[in-house]
Amino acid sequence: CxxxxxxxxxxxxxxxxxxxxxxxxxxxxxxxxxxxxxxxxxxxxxxxxxxxxxxxxxxxxxxxxxxxxxxxxxxxxxxxxxxxxxxxxxxxxxxxxxxxxxxxxxxxxxxxxxxxxxxxxxxxxxxxxxxxxxxxxxxxxxxxxxxxxxxxxxxxxxxxxxxxxxxxxxxxxxxxxxxxxxxxxxxxxxxxxxxxxxxxxxxxxxxxxxxxxxxxxxxxxxxxxxxxxxxxxxxxxxxxxxxxxxxxxxxxxxxxxxxxxxxxxxxxxxxxxxxxxxxxxxxxxxxxxxxxxxxxxxxxxxxxxxxxxxGVRPPKPIRVAQAEPEPAKGRVYLDTGEDVGEVHIDGEKTGKLSNSAFELPAGRHLVSVYLPETRYNRTLVVDVAPDTEQRVDVSLRGRLEIESKPGKRGQKAPELEVFLDGEPVGRSPLTLRNLVAGSHTLTVKVNDVARERKVEIRPDSPLLIRYKIVVKPAGRQADDSGADSVTF
The missing domain is CATH 3.40.50.1460 (Rossmann fold)
Structure with a gap:
């Protein structure tokens, strides 16, 4: 520390x-x-x-x-x-x-x-x-x-x-x-x-x-x-x-x-x-x-x-003998739906998870929800009113779109096999909805050629990735199937 x-x-x-x-x-x-x-x-x-x-x-x-x-x-x-x-x-x-x-x-x-x-x-x-x-x-x-x-x-x-x-x-x-x-x-x-x-x-x-x-x-x-x-x-x-x-x-x-x-x-x-x-x-x-x-x-x-x-620090009492009044507080229920994350408030780890209620001093607080598995951190300012309870909805899901386009006009772009975090999810063009926000590994394959990259899913920012596919004629060999070679 x-x-x-x-x-x-x-x-x-x-x-x-x-x-x-x-x-x-x-x-x-x-x-x-x-x-x-x-x-x-x-x-x-x-x-x-x-x-x-x-x-x-x-x-x-x-x-x-x-x-x-x-x-x-x-x-x-x-x-x-x-x-x-x-x-x-x-x-x-x-x-x-x-x-x-x-x-x-x-x-x-x-x-x-x-x-x-x-x-x-x-x-x-x-x-x-x-x-x-x-x-x-x-x-x-x-x-x-x-x-x-x-x-x-x-x-x-x-x-x-x-x-x-x-x-x-x-x-x-x-x-x-x-x-x-x-x-x-x-x-x-x-x-x-x-x-x-x-x-x-x-x-x-x-x-x-x-x-x-x-x-x-x-x-x-x-x-x-x-x-x-x-x-x-x-x-x-x-x-x-x-x-x-x-x-x-x-x-x-x-x-x-x-x-x-x-x-x-x-x-x-x-x-x-x-x-x-x-x-x-x-x-x-x-x-x-x-x-x-x-x-x-x-x-x-x-x-x-x-x-x-x-500042947010309560003022010091004017008289030492006078008991300091208890600061006004409010309750905030942090609703993250089907996903549950670690909650930090004003930079401090609370030890509690989302989908819980938090009692906080009245005023503005910096609240973060962190998903360790996908390394996603969502931060927002919450204004807590005294003697009230409020619900704050935090979305932790997003969308990914994968497309391919041909390297030359007039060509047809081949479909891509799409894998997310190692699991097959379909072929392009493909839209994946309701993905957990944060870091994922995207892999696409065509004709045994693969490309892998890290992608970030965001609740408020759908991600479109468009691959340019260049098909080159392959030289025929005795053991060659005659398939064209592909580059991204």
Whole structure:
């Protein structure tokens, strides 16, 4: 176990906040490309952050754009980002938050550099092509690194927070190019143990950015590192440590007040957790380390507000002799239908399963239901009213569709034999309904050629997987049946 010290938070009475804020939150667990494995927690991590912003911070629903799974196509993401940039030029923002959780690409593929960076739902790995004369590889189905940086550079916001919970998301490539666009040069990562993982920048003369603009770019890994998801944590590593830090501050902050949580406080808390939280005997930092790129400099960015969090701790009694009144409570019945999961409330395991009633203090609580067999974690904010009992229905079932299409126009795509978790379930085209949410292994076969991948089933996001089948004539041999060969 570990203890989180609450430091560098600024307490104030909860105000009627009028700042102009926007958050664009993108979480992709399900991918259209059969060659790209789905991710267990990316979408739920982003949904959890959205719930925390709405339920415990000062963000309104209208200020949050949440894009998940099959809605997160490249066309949609490009349009949404461009619209936000355009709107910020008409009405400047006090704060803009971008969070992306999903697949990311390294800066080099097969020793060739690429500007392709983040994978939307409809990205395809087999669409790379030589780009320009410098030996670079391009892929129009991915979000381009240089394009994204140009958009973020044009965003008219006083404070910008970027959270990338993806592989290869670190400073040397994306962060360095972003800083370059703003007139800064990356010098090195700080050697100060207290500032480990923080990139140091210097100005590049007259181009150096505006003094009233501050940017915090937080990445889950360095540019040459993968980023891990952990069923033991029910989250990706960066998202888990972020939520733990914010939740600890929320529980330690007195009710009816807000803690203005700073960038410095968040990054210190995340870094500490990466070192102290162990999974299967190893710390999270053994595989990858979080990175912070502060623009223009750490000293100017560390005090910048990351989020404001409303507290839940009961106030201390004014008089010692006066008995503290029992806090008002309500009951919540968590109904998950035919599936039963482990229940966590405000980050703590309750020891109870769903389809049960829970007595909770009045107010908002972060409730999670976890299915260990399929590693699915569903998180929601529940507002408990005093002296009442409410029923909360949580769906834990989803749908999967499998199709095949021919490699050439005019050809007929052969049917695929479909197996889920090793069991035959039919032939394509096939729709499987009422599947338990979470991770499953999908296998398809045709002419003794098989493809296997991990898929994620979601209650609110039906998954379509379309296989492209290429049939090639096989050379006839003495013992050959004459069957054509098939590739996916």
């Amino acid at each position: 570990w203890v989180l010290a609450i430091a560098a938070t600024v307490l104030c009475a909860a105000p009627a906040w009028a700042a102009s804020k926007r958050a664009l939150l993108i979480g992709i667990s399900q991918y259209l490309d059969p060659e790209m494995n789905d991710l267990a927690y990316a979408d739920e991590d982003v949904k959890t952050f959205a719930s925390m912003l709405k339920g415990f911070s000062d963000y309104r629903s209208s200020e949050i754009t949440l894009i998940l799974n099959d809605d997160a196509t490249k066309a949609t993401l490009v349009s949404e980002i461009q619209d936000l940039v355009k709107a910020s030029k008409k009405k400047p923002l006090d704060q803009f938050i971008l969070m992306y959780a999903g697949h990311g690409l390294p800066a080099h593929i097969e020793s060739r550099k690429t500007n392709s960076f983040l994978a939307p739902h409809d990205a395809y790995l087999n669409e790379f092509f030589p780009e320009g004369a410098g030996g670079m590889l391009g892929n129009e189905t991915f979000i381009n690194k240089a394009w994204l940086i140009r958009q973020l550079t044009e965003m008219n916001a006083r404070d910008v927070i970027i959270i990338l919970d993806s592989c290869y998301s670190g400073a040397r490539d994306f962060g360095e190019l972003y800083a370059e666009n703003l007139g800064f040069k990356t010098e090195f990562a700080s050697e100060d143990p207290q500032k480990r993982g923080i990139t140091v920048l210097r100005k590049k003369g007259a181009r150096a950015g505006e003094p009233d603009r501050r940017i915090a770019f937080l990445a889950s890994s360095r540019e040459n590192q993968p980023s891990a998801e952990y069923p033991e944590l029910r989250h990706g590593a960066l998202s888990y440590t972020l939520f733990e830090r914010l939740n600890a501050i929320r529980l330690e902050t007195e009710a009816a007040t807000q803690a203005a949580v700073t960038v410095g406080d968040v990054f210190r808390g995340i870094s500490t957790l990466f070192d102290t939280v162990k999974v299967r005997g190893e710390s999270l930092s053994r595989l990858h380390q979080p990175v912070l790129v502060p623009i223009p400099a750490y000293d100017e960015v560390q005090g910048m507000t990351f989020v404001s969090i409303r």
